[in-house]
Amino acid sequence: MGFWARYRKGIRVAVPFAVAVGAFGISFGVLAREAGIGSIASVVMSATTFAGSAQFAVASVLGTGGGVAAACIAALLLNARYGPIGMSVAPTLEGGRLKRLVEAQIVVDESWALSNRGGGRFDRQILIGAGTLLYLSWVLGTTLGVLAGNLIGDPNKLGMDAAFPALFLALLVGQIRSRRAAAAAVAGAAIALVVTPFAKPGIPLIAACLACVIGWRRPRRQDRRWAPADTIAEELP
Amino acid sequence: MSAAWAAVVIVGAATIGIKSAGAMLLGNRELPPRIGGMIELLAPVMLAALVVSNTFGADHKLVLDPRAAGLAAATIPMALRAPLLVTVIVAAATAAIIRLI
Secondary structure, eight states, X not given: OOHHHHHHHHHHHTHHHHHHHHHHHHHXXXXXXXXXXXXXXXXXXXXXXXXXXXXXXXXXXXXXXXXHHHHHHHHHHHHTTHHHHHHHHXXXXXXXXXXXXXXXXXXXXXXXXXXXXXXXXXXXXXXXXXXXXXXXXXXXXXXXXXXXXXXXXXXXXXXXXXXXXXXXXXXXXXXXXXXXXXXXXXXXXXXXXXXXXXXXTTXXXXXXXXXXXXXXXXXXXXXXXXXXXXXXXXXXX | OOHHHHHHHHXXXXXXXXXXHHHHHHTTOXXXXXXXXXXXXXXXXXXXXXXXXXXHEETTEEOOOHHHHHHHHHHHHHHTTOOHHHHHHHHHHHHHHHHHO
């Protein structure tokens, strides 16, 4: 496949995600305006932070009269997962420090999972193709929500909040390539469920990372990969 | 600076830092094998955690709401290997219909 073809493929596989992310962006724009964040600040936030759940947390904390500190702590807890996620893609990024810093910004859950080739490797072009499309739909969705939110209404009435679990599950299915990966996924989900009632949003995701210790032991022979290590993008329908 | 702008600047700067910390600190170095073995499992672990927290998660509690029905319905087109967009529509439509009822 040609050089640009893989970027295009990244864009193509990200389309269903971009639809959901765009709708999510619209609802962020609506909520941010109701929370008094202001049109320009809302769009600037989407363009710089580019992390949906954290931005929603800021809007809801500020909107319900919470302080700046509470809003920032909630957001940073939700974004803490991008620490380990950023580590996992670090060897994939190219170029000087500035270029890598910029490339690291388009990493979100969806672009990260789409570009995962298994075996701890990532496809840089798919990451960039998918991440760029998701970035554009997030920023455009926010702009639309800020400007025309009243006309569009609440996307959650259309069930858009149910789109994300389904999308993440589709991505997860493509990641279960070994017995060990299956065990880790079950453990991660169990930890997240158990921790949720006792912790602020975001902490369950960080706690779930503990399940990764399953990977500390060297794999036994029989834990061969079930599928050749290629990007999940190939496996998506 | 208003409270909103302060939050935008602080969260924006911190997120940029968190996202790029790995790339800045590690550069292109390969991770040691055991750490690599753990990082390898990060995708299934994080996605499984994202599925359950986006389905059942709320602030300090677990809830059963139309999102769970949407997810359950979405497993049907998924099992049939339907296009992902169909899966998303099934999930969203199911949740929307249940909210209407």
